[in-house]
Amino acid sequence: MLGLGGDRLWADMNRLLAFLFHQGVLDEQFLQLQQLQDHSSPNFVSDVLSIYFHESERLLSNLRSLLMDREFWDYKKMGIHLNQLMGSSSSIGAKRLRNVCLAFRASVDHNNRPGCLRALEMLEHEYCYLKNKLHEYIQIEQQRALAAGVRYPAQNN
Amino acid sequence: MAALQRVTQSSMATGVSSYGTCKGGGAAAIENEVSEKFPSGLRVLVVDDDLTTLRIIEKMSLKCHYRVTTCSEATVALNLLRERKGCFDVVLSDVHMPDMDGYKLLEHVGLEMDLPVIMMSADASTSAVMKGIRHGACDYLIKPVREEELRNIWQHVVRKMCNENKEHENSCSLEDNDRNKRGNDDTEYASSVIDTAEGTAKLSKKRGSLKEDDDDELENEDPSTSKKPRVVWSVELHQQFVSAVNQLGLDKAVPKRILELMNVPGLTRENVASHLQKYPDLVNAVIVNCDIEWQKFRLYLKRINGAAQQQNGITNTVSGSMESKLGGLGRLDIQALAASGQVSPQTLAALHAELLGRPTTNLVPTVDQTALLQASILSSKLYSAEHAVAYGQPLVKCPSIIAKDFPQSILTVDGVSSGYGAWPPSNTIGSVGRNNNLGRANSPASVNQNGIIARNSLIDYSLLTPQSNHSSLNIAQFPGEVTKTRGVLCGYMAPGSISPATSAHSVGANNSNIQQLQNSTLTFGSVRPMPALASNVSDTQVSYSGTKSGDAMDQAPARNLGFVGQGTSIPSRFAAHEIESSVSDFSQGKISVDSNGNTVKEEPSMNAFTE
Numbered sequence: 188m189l190g191l192g193g194d195r196l197w198a199d200m201n202r203l204l205a206f207l208f209h210q211g212v213l214d215e216q217f218l219q220l221q222q223l224q225d226h227s228s229p230n231f232v233s234d235v236l237s238i239y240f241h242e243s244e245r246l247l248s249n250l251r252s253l254l255m256d257r258e259f260w261d262y263k264k265m266g267i268h269l270n271q272l273m274g275s276s277s278s279i280g281a282k283r284l285r286n287v288c289l290a291f292r293a294s295v296d297h298n299n300r301p302g303c304l305r306a307l308e309m310l311e312h313e314y315c316y317l318k319n320k321l322h323e324y325i326q327i328e329q330q331r332a333l334a335a336g337v338r339y340p341a342q343n344n
Numbered sequence: 345m346a347a348l349q350r351v352t353q354s355s356m357a358t359g360v361s362s363y364g365t366c367k368g369g370g371a372a373a374i375e376n377e378v379s380e381k382f383p384s385g386l387r388v389l390v391v392d393d394d395l396t397t398l399r400i401i402e403k404m405s406l407k408c409h410y411r412v413t414t415c416s417e418a419t420v421a422l423n424l425l426r427e428r429k430g431c432f433d434v435v436l437s438d439v440h441m442p443d444m445d446g447y448k449l450l451e452h453v454g455l456e457m458d459l460p461v462i463m464m465s466a467d468a469s470t471s472a473v474m475k476g477i478r479h480g481a482c483d484y485l486i487k488p489v490r491e492e493e494l495r496n497i498w499q500h501v502v503r504k505m506c507n508e509n510k511e512h513e514n515s516c517s518l519e520d521n522d523r524n525k526r527g528n529d530d531t532e533y534a535s536s537v538i539d540t541a542e543g544t545a546k547l548s549k550k551r552g553s554l555k556e557d558d559d560d561e562l563e564n565e566d567p568s569t570s571k572k573p574r575v576v577w578s579v580e581l582h583q584q585f586v587s588a589v590n591q592l593g594l595d596k597a598v599p600k601r602i603l604e605l606m607n608v609p610g611l612t613r614e615n616v617a618s619h620l621q622k623y624p625d626l627v628n629a630v631i632v633n634c635d636i637e638w639q640k641f642r643l644y645l646k647r648i649n650g651a652a653q654q655q656n657g658i659t660n661t662v663s664g665s666m667e668s669k670l671g672g673l674g675r676l677d678i679q680a681l682a683a684s685g686q687v688s689p690q691t692l693a694a695l696h697a698e699l700l701g702r703p704t705t706n707l708v709p710t711v712d713q714t715a716l717l718q719a720s721i722l723s724s725k726l727y728s729a730e731h732a733v734a735y736g737q738p739l740v741k742c743p744s745i746i747a748k749d750f751p752q753s754i755l756t757v758d759g760v761s762s763g764y765g766a767w768p769p770s771n772t773i774g775s776v777g778r779n780n781n782l783g784r785a786n787s788p789a790s791v792n793q794n795g796i797i798a799r800n801s802l803i804d805y806s807l808l809t810p811q812s813n814h815s816s817l818n819i820a821q822f823p824g825e826v827t828k829t830r831g832v833l834c835g836y837m838a839p840g841s842i843s844p845a846t847s848a849h850s851v852g853a854n855n856s857n858i859q860q861l862q863n864s865t866l867t868f869g870s871v872r873p874m875p876a877l878a879s880n881v882s883d884t885q886v887s888y889s890g891t892k893s894g895d896a897m898d899q900a901p902a903r904n905l906g907f908v909g910q911g912t913s914i915p916s917r918f919a920a921h922e923i924e925s926s927v928s929d930f931s932q933g934k935i936s937v938d939s940n941g942n943t944v945k946e947e948p949s950m951n952a953f954t955e
Binding site for chain 2: 216219220222223225227228231234235238239242267270271273274275277278279280285
């Protein structure tokens with residue numbers, strides 16, 4: 188019964204990932220992330236993702252406050268923030284977010300304020316979407332780990 | 345233990361031999377470190393303010409069995425590196441960090457601990473990568489960093505060690521060569537192939553300096569400098585160095601000029617030169633294109649020189665490539681060689697045999713054909729490349745000691761011919777003729793000097809070349825031009841009387857001379873009003889070509905018209921072509937434009953460059 192649940196969770200996870208891949212939200216780098224998870228760090232993916240969410244939320248709020256500042260526009264700082272967001276997004280394989288970052292940075296480079304604002308909104312939207320989906324993923328994974336944890340002792344017996 | 349080491353070496357996938365060669369000195373530390381699975385145990389320091397990436401790379405490194413230390417702040421990382429010197433093999437650093445720029449960290453690490461540093465960033469723009477390379481990064485990874493890339497970073501550790509060894513040998517050989525050269529300064533450069541190769545590279549560097557005496561003094565200090573304690577390159581000094589290089593532009597950054605710009609008392613040109621060698625990437629980034637030619641040349645050197653000096657040859661050429669690429673001239677020399685390699689059957693060994701075997705039949709026709717018909721693109725390239733070499737050399741040289749230098753330049757050409765076996769007599773003839781042109785290029789500065797140059801070259805020339813039968817025809821062609829060139833006349837006559845082979849050939853050669861003459865005078869005239877540019881011209885060939893190209897573009901239409909006008913007596917098509925090819929070849933020399941010898945194509949590229 189529990190084993191069946193594990194299989195179902197596995198299928199759910201695969202379906203979710205396939206969907207995200209198909210949409211271009213994630214790319215193969217996320218698979219690398221998955222492969223890095225092993226018995227020595229069983230929660231690796233969720234750990235990294237929580238670090239990522241924490242960091243990118245900080246970066247996003249920084250970006251927003253920088254963009255809202257009407258007197259002084261610190262393009263350089265924005266570029267740095269974007270670079271970091273881009274780096275971490277690409278590291279976890281958040282492809283679409285990274286692409287939005289690229290567009291954002293192009294706007295920053297061209298001093299295109301409306302473009303920046305639009306890009307920021309897109310970025311926030313993408314971020315929320317990604318976060319929701321990845322939370323879903325993490326939940327499935329936790330359930331899976333739970334199911335597997337229950338099953339192992341049973342096997343040992 | 346020995347057995348274990350052997351196992352280790354053979355287990356190293358890439359270079360058993362290369363590892364073997366770098367086994368002295370600094371390699372020992374690593375060798376102890378080496379276990380049966382070599383790259384595992386590599387001590388990596390990862391610096392990134394992006395915690396996500398940091399965590400991922402940490403995990404990846406662990407998976408690669410590296411001993412990884414992570415650090416989210418550059419300053420902390422630097423302190424760590426300082427405290428635990430020798431505890432890391434390689435540093436992976438992010439480019440953008442809030443507390444300290446990754447480039448700065450890179451500089452510190454490069455100067456203080458001399459570790460290989462790999463930069464990583466999501467910023468894949470060429471400028472960012474270039475900046476990283478300029479600052480001495482041995483690699484630049486674009487995020488996301490993949491496990492495969494990480495698995496391969498150990499190669500930088502090994503490579504670095506090998507390079508250090510080479511550098512060591514190289515500095516010795518360079519100094520040796522210096523001594524040699526001082527001995528033979530004016531007489532011969534052809535004592536050995538390697539010598540010549542370096543000689544030309546070195547020579548170009550020498551040529552690159554206006555004040556030759558100065559230069560000689562510096563070089564005379566060599567033996568002492570080699571025994572002096574090494575100059576410690578502080579970060580400030582290095583930054584001065586980098587900014588000097590940047591200010592000069594990569595292609596013009598010869599040690600001499602860098603030294604002048606840096607203006608640091610006590611620093612010698614050799615210090616700068618060797619420091620420049622430590623940052624070959626500075627240069628390599630720009631002249632990636634010529635690497636192919638260099639490889640050929642290296643091959644060629646190896647072939648001739650045998651395996652005994654192989655290591656030496658490689659390192660020498662590497663250093664030579666750097667210097668000569670910087671200096672411009674030496675590179676052109678080599679490029680000309682390589683170009684000639686393309687003319688004859690593809691392998692350089694074959695070239696060697698062929699050139700030695702039938703010196704006059706092969707190259708002369710190609711050169712002359714080019715002159716007359718532009719029959720073959722390759723040969724035109726050969727011709728123009730060589731042309732550019734000869735053209736550039738005296739131009740740079742002459743300002744200082746005209747009478748003395750000129751023969752030297754001729755000798756160089758000669759030396760090349762004997763040393764490489766690449767320039768048969770006929771070629772020398774051609775280039776001497778061009779040398780005269782060069783003299784003329786300088787003529788605007790002083791007509792009298794010109795005369796001297798011309799005479800010198802004439803004498804040397806007649807010594808070099810046996811046949812001067814067809815001179816009459818050449819001369820007959822000349823007067824028309826001579827009227828235009830006045831003081832240059834003497835210089836002009838020289839090649840004419842010398843030029844060999846059939847009359848048709850000599851006409852071609854003469855034509856080229858004439859055009860060159862025109863070129864040079866025109867260009868020079870335009871340069872004269874601008875002292876700054878003029879000084880550039882005399883200083884380095886590269887800068888010269890820069891100014892020249894600028895001028896040339898301005899004047900291109902006018903000059904062409906002029907030639908067409910004169911073309912009545914000469915094949916006008918050739919005239920136009922010749923000008924263009926010489927000009928475009930200069931551009932080639934500088935930025936290694938795709939060298940297909942197609943003038944039509946190169947003209948626009950010139951445009952692009954001057955813009």
